Amino acid sequence: MEAINDQINRFSHVSNFFITDVQLEFAEKLLKYSEMSKVFLTNSGTEAVEAALKAVRRIKNLEGEILSFTKSYHGRTYGALSLTDRIEYKKEFEPLLPQISKITFNDEDDLIKKVNDNTAAIFMEFVQGESGINIITDCFVDTITRLKEKYDFAIIADCIQSGIGRTGKPYAFNYFNIKPDIVLVAKSIGGGLPLGAILTRGVYDEAFSYGVHGSTFGGNPVSCTAGIVVLDEVFGKGLVNSVAELGEYFISELRELSNKFPSIINDVRGLGFMIGVETTSDCDEIVNQLRERKVLINCTNQNVIRILPPLIATKNDIDFFLYNFHEVLKSL
Ligand SMILES: Cc1ncc(COP(=O)(O)O)c(C=O)c1O
16 A cells, blocks of 8 residues: 555656656566566456467467367457357357367367467466366376477466466466466456556567557556565565465365365365365355355355455464354355
């Protein structure tokens, strides 16, 4: 709040003909912590996805096929929606972009069948958020890496939900043996203000030479100031380590509860503070009861309780959740 207020008193917007000091500081920090080399700042996640689609088309292959996964979510603007696999979000807006297909998530046979010389890019969520916290498997990632060596497509890590420490590592892909060409971030990066980014390396650094892409408010100085504080706290001061530690505690306690209530809980899965509890039937009732108890969660994919605590959550907050969740489970 202090940083934001100070920045509003300095200036809250400058024409995008100019680069501001806070944009530079934020961009340099983003690059340092992601080990990428160039950045374009956006206002949201879906805009970062659109920018990545343009980058692939410009650098890689204008005709090539772009692949994403079944159960994926990449946003609601036209290109991002074309990559997304939720039919209910898409059906009233078709036809969407051509040359986009889906690979069945974690299915190596389908992956090998779909990737070829004509593949321009694969958009990847390493932990799928919207469709119920589905974690990608090591062997699926290894096969993608192997296929990339052969076909040289772009690997785009959509870390809009799973980045900036959410999973207990800087980015969800840090759990795997892979180095994406393009990384997308948004959501928590602005500490609640609208901010996102596309980070590139290698040949993709040339995607947005001056004048090729643009945004009036992308990289707004007030949002960037918040972003600097977020990066300092999460990476500089090590909040990401507390997410890893507390996330492990949280998941193991939830597994205890699942052993106690096997007729209600099917599965507990997650990384850090990105956790899914799969229930044996619709989870709306649990969500509603928890809201009455002042605990906010949501139900994704009908039967997965998605728990995304703020990164600043303490052990006390987690215990508060566990106590209330236990009470709700007992009442069902
Ligand atoms: C993985 C992923 N990609 C993209 C988006 C779209 O981001 P935004 O809502 O900021 O446009 C989201 C939002 O939920 C997301 O979870």
